[in-house]
Amino acid sequence: MRQESASPTRHLRVHRHRGHTVLEFRGEIDIASAAEIAPHLDRETGRPGARIVIDLRRIEFFDCSGLRLLYRARHQVLEQGGQVHLVCTHPLTLRMLRITGLAGMLPPRPTLEEVLGVSLPAARRTGR
Numbered sequence: 001m002r003q004e005s006a007s008p009t010r011h012l013r014v015h016r017h018r019g020h021t022v023l024e025f026r027g028e029i030d031i032a033s034a035a036e037i038a039p040h041l042d043r044e045t046g047r048p049g050a051r052i053v054i055d056l057r058r059i060e061f062f063d064c065s066g067l068r069l070l071y072r073a074r075h076q077v078l079e080q081g082g083q084v085h086l087v088c089t090h091p092l093t094l095r096m097l098r099i100t101g102l103a104g105m106l107p108p109r110p111t112l113e114e115v116l117g118v119s120l121p122a123a124r125r126t127g128r
Contacts, residue, residue, distance in 0.1 A: 009036040011103075014044060017053075018116050020085075023073070024055040025066070034065035038072070045073045053115055067100060085115040086116035087113045112120050 011033040014026040021044050025068045028032065045052055054073060056062065070086065077084040088094055088108040097103035109115045 002091040007031070008040040011036045012040055014040065017112065020051045020116065022053045022055055022112065024058060025062075025069075026058045028061040029059055029066035029069070030061065030063050031065045034069055037069060041069060041073055042076065045082075045084070046080065047127050048080045048082070049079060050077050050084075052077050052082065052084045053112060054084065054086050055112060056086070056088040056090060056093060059090055062090065062096065066093075066099065067096065067102060070097075070102060070106060085109065087112050087115055 006015070011025060011027050011029060013026060015022050015024070022043065023044060025037070029037075034064075044050065052073065054070060056066075059066075074084050084106065086106045087110070088097065088106045089110050094103070094108060097106075097108060
């Protein structure tokens with residue numbers, strides 16, 4: 001079940017989906033947008049037992065400020081006994097995650113459905 005979303009900044013949309021909080025990053029994630037996102041990220045990831053999915057499918061640019069946000073979110077969620085997952089398909093961002101080793105700590109998945117273990121009907125999986 002998906003609940004209504006909130007857009008605390010133009011670079012972040014937050015919504016609930018199947019018992020998880022989805023943090024959808026949007027547009028260019030750089031030092032300026034990271035500063036806007038950080039307080040909202042902290043609020044969501046600092047909750048005990050939080051179940052977080054960070055969705056990067058709608059990003060256009062992602063630099064080391066974005067990597068710091070991912071590392072920060074992972075650290076905070078795990079410290080509170082929660083779970084954190086990453087959805088990412090952007091080739092350059094995937095490369096940055098691999099090069100920095102963050103992909104090993106926070107393995108990216110291509111879809112929200114895969115992260116949440118949702119089986120799609122065959123017609124939707126194949127695009128028919």
